[in-house]
Amino acid sequence: MAQVRAFVRAAEEMHFGRAAGTLGISQQALSKRIARLESLLGTDLFQRGGNGVGLTAAGQRFLQPARQTLAAADAAVAAAVGKDRxxxxxxxxxxxxxxxxxxxxxxxxxxxxxxxxxxxxxxxxxxxxxxxxxxxxxxxxxxxxxxxxxxxxxxxxxxxxxxxxxxxxxxxxxxxxxxxxxxxxxxxxxxxxxxxxxxxxxxxxxxxxxxxxxxxxxxxxxxxxxxxxxxxxxxxxxxxxxxxxxxxxxxxxxxxxxxxxxxxxxxxxxxxxxxxxxxxxxxxxxxxxxxxxxxxxxxxxxxx
Structure with a gap:
């Protein structure tokens, strides 16, 4: 889930440094999480170049299901800790x-x-x-x-x-x-x-x-x-x-x-x-x- 969350933040910010800041981690740690996710999926999610980053076609397809996955995970955590929050x-x-x-x-x-x-x-x-x-x-x-x-x-x-x-x-x-x-x-x-x-x-x-x-x-x-x-x-x-x-x-x-x-x-x-x-x-x-x-x-x- 940490890898998926890193991907979603980076896709929303379109900037690894800003995305890392919102997660409270280093840019290097965020890059490692995304690289690990890409390795597990067997495809690149981001295009990296001198003009910044952009989503590949696979990344675009993955973004909405990834958001839904995070929402489900957050709901699961909320259910586990109870309804008193x-x-x-x-x-x-x-x-x-x-x-x-x-x-x-x-x-x-x-x-x-x-x-x-x-x-x-x-x-x-x-x-x-x-x-x-x-x-x-x-x-x-x-x-x-x-x-x-x-x-x-x-x-x-x-x-x-x-x-x-x-x-x-x-x-x-x-x-x-x-x-x-x-x-x-x-x-x-x-x-x-x-x-x-x-x-x-x-x-x-x-x-x-x-x-x-x-x-x-x-x-x-x-x-x-x-x-x-x-x-x-x-x-x-x-x-x-x-x-x-x-x-x-x-x-x-x-x-x-x-x-x-x-x-x-x-x-x-x-x-x-x-x-x-x-x-x-x-x-x-x-x-x-x-x-x-x-x-x-x-x-x-x-x-x-």
Whole structure:
């Protein structure tokens, strides 16, 4: 299994050094494991050259069954050690405070251990590697075939802007009214899928980004320039920032989709409890209300 795991990590990273780092072993040890696996199979799995590594045709055929084998092995270990291990849950999209939603269901989901993922790709990799059991944040394509997800919450999004912004006194705004402003993003826009799609959909051509140093710093940057605006889910607790206005968006109302994500084949009983708790809270708090005539989502809603 160590040899198969070394192969899968190397195939996902396409770099032996990075793959070795994720496994906590030396690059030499990883290379030896893969060489031993190739010897046992009687075929090369990787093409090695001056431009890096790539999968051979045999390696491409072997990758998906190898992933399934690892998942089965992890399930076997979990069955052997019992069902008392806490569910390992990670989150991403920290600027939008995902923990506040998880906090509303955590008490009904059994024992949880929380991590601190940075973005969807890193959390998805942790799920595929078996480092965590579930994750919570905004899911968007492309998504690996070995992962499943369930929509948990659709949250209306407000515009946040300086009190000196020309539209600051409006009781509500249509997204297209923001075309003349500068969309301020807490990082590179190509890594912030929701903001990127919003800007494309509503023809927001003036875009700029900052370094994500936390919500208070980000909102202070927005408040400090009368041309800037950004988007924030309506229920995110806002720090007291002088000169900042929050205005609802209507016609349509953008909705930020929060989803639970997990690796297919994971049979941890806490995962069933967590999905059930999310579904119950969504029904009670009307988290999944969506009207395509009045709301906007980058992707159509689906539950799994």
């Amino acid at each position: 806490p569910l390992r849950v990670d989150v991403w999209g920290h600027l939008y405070a995902p923990m506040r939603t998880l906090a509303q269901v955590a008490g009904r989901a059994g024992e949880l251990v929380l991590g601190h993922g940075r973005d969807l790709p890193s959390v998805a990799a942790a799920l595929l590697h078996g480092d965590i059991d579930a994750a919570f944040g905004r899911v968007h394509p492309p998504l690996h075939a070995g992962l499943a997800h369930r929509l948990v919450r659709l949250e209306p999004v407000d515009a946040v802007l300086s009190a000196d912004h020309p539209l600051a006194a409006e009781p509500a705004l249509r997204p297209d009214q923001l075309r003349g402003g500068v969309l301020w993003a807490p990082g590179a826009l190509d890594r912030l899928d929701f903001l990127h799609q919003f800007a494309d959909r509503f023809d927001i051509r003036n875009r700029a980004s900052s370094v994500n140093l936390g919500l208070a710093h980000f909102l202070a940057e927005v408040a400090g320039d009368p041309q800037r605006f950004s988007l924030l889910p309506a229920d995110v607790p806002r720090p007291e920032i002088p000169g900042l206005r929050s205005v609802p968006l209507v016609s349509p109302t953008p909705l930020y989709a929060w989803s639970l994500l997990w690796r297919t084949g994971n049979r941890h009983p806490g995962l069933t409890s967590l999905t059930a708790a999310c579904a119950a809270e969504a029904a009670q708090s009307r988290w999944l209300e969506y009207n395509p005539a009045h709301d906007w989502l980058p992707e159509p809603p689906h539950t799994r």
